[in-house]
Amino acid sequence: MAALWRRPRPPAVSGLCRTLRALSGKNQYDLLVIGGGSGGLACAKEAAQFGRKVAVLDYVEPSLQGTAWGLGGTCVNVGCIPKKLMHQAALLGSALKDAQHYGWNISQPLHHTWSMMAQGVQNYVKSLNWGHRVQLQEKKVKYFNIKGSFSDPHTVHGLTKAGKETVVTADNIVIATGGRPKYPTHVAGALEYGITSDDLFWLKESPGKTLIVGASYVSLECAGFLTGIGLDTTVMMRSIPLRGFDQQMASLVTEHMESYGTKFLKRCFPTKVEKLKSNKLQVTWKNADLGTEETDSFNTVMWAVGRAPDTKTLNLETVGVKTNSETGKIIVDASEATSVPHIYAIGDIAEGRPELTPTAIAAGKLLAQRLFGQSSELMDYDNVPTTVFTPLEYGCVGLSEEAAVQRHGSDNIEVYHAYYKPLEFTVAERDATQCYMKMVCLREGEQRILGLHFIGPNAGEVIQGFALGIKCGATYPQMMKTVGIHPTCAEEVTKLHITKRSGLDATVTGC
């Protein structure tokens, strides 16, 4: 376990800051961005376009297992990118199985080599790290590979890997340090023997028989692709899957995963993890429903129990930047400003924001435009589309059915829904039981569409276009006037007409 060693702040630093500003009367940079991830890099590059002096600090504290990575943040290194590539690897496995029905001679059983996939993914990620380095250099953004701490509201200091003390001063500072996976510290053995998503994508060897603890999309997506590449995979959930998402859709997602081969331990929570002589991990857990204690052994245990911001070392209290006492995230207003006027926060570190790359990027760009361009446009966080990349994908935009009911009352909304079968599943004899979509609309007036939910192949690609419609205030009649593209799954959205209220069978019949 890596020792978390913090150097006491050298007393010379604050004196040095005062001297720096006393000498020049102004700060070294127009903008300092702390954190080189999706939000930070977008903000820095946009500010540089306005000809401003910009600096970026990026530093990756190695995980407890010792995993570290390059410039680009969570999305590039241990999130969206490697996730989607491994999800694709798993989908290709299913496609190979389907291929037989379509006439291809594929020798069974199929075998997957983790190291080959991992190497391809890791090489691509490293090319992205390099690409970002080149881009920063080309746009004349100064890059420091240091872990920054505030010494005063305009000054950040840190140590380089070589141990050199570096001090940076700036007129404006944007905090975009993101989050890291949480460990269940109350579970004995959790820190010593468990890994997180920080480690999974960088494993050189296959994780083997894996237990993933958590009900988040991180847990389900990882369990999904591990199952897809042929590994014995179990998900342990304490309560509901995909909290915050539409629960009917969440159930369909997990149902599909079960039929796909992922094992689920529902209403269970771990109590301890021990290492066996064979090097396997023995996990003990309690089943809340049955009141029993059970155990099993795994090669890998991965914690996906939430993410938390790492603000301890930033020294936020020193400069008065307020955080939410429960989440630890930085409190911001609609313009991403913190409690200190020239200090801003974007991305996962900011309280109340979606933990998504596109919103961080957009917020970062708009912030730079407001600071250095002539813009006053604020980031619009409404109707942000998203997709869960489980083996059967779930894409959505707008309100969940529960949220719509809560906001408008069930009498004032209409839910149109349909079970459908992707054409490609027919010949392949694939089970389409969970292929389903629903559209939540206001019942009165123009019948505005409040939310759209789609489970099926390529859900992200399907939902993206409809997000524009929702942004423009599309209505149910407008959707019905939209002609579908045939044969696709997406066209079924334009044909939704059976309401939940009617109680009629919502299964789509062929054309």
Add this chain to the structure above:
Amino acid sequence: MGWEERQVRGYPEFVRAAQSYHGRPIFALFCGDKDAEGRSWCPDCVTAEPVVRKELHNLPDESVFIYCLVGDRAYWKDPNNEFRKNLKLTGVPTLLKYGTPQKLVEEECFKAELVRMLFTED
């Protein structure tokens, strides 16, 4: 021990050279062939070479700099030549750190700071 330079021509010679230095950091600059007067058919290579050479003193100790002439213009234009197929080169000049995704292509090689970054960063 500082760094050393090795000059090669053509793909097989490049591969042999890279293999012989296995275990050491290898940087390679790929350029179009030079005529009897020492001028390359590739004008960007003519621009890039002095820029790269000026930064060679930044190479880490123990590293090798392979200067590789890829062939004549016709060979290079062939979309199936071994450099394109096996090393995935897309243009000349290309300056790369062998065995990593770190590379600079064409006009990127004109920029001293980028060349220096390639030679000195992890």
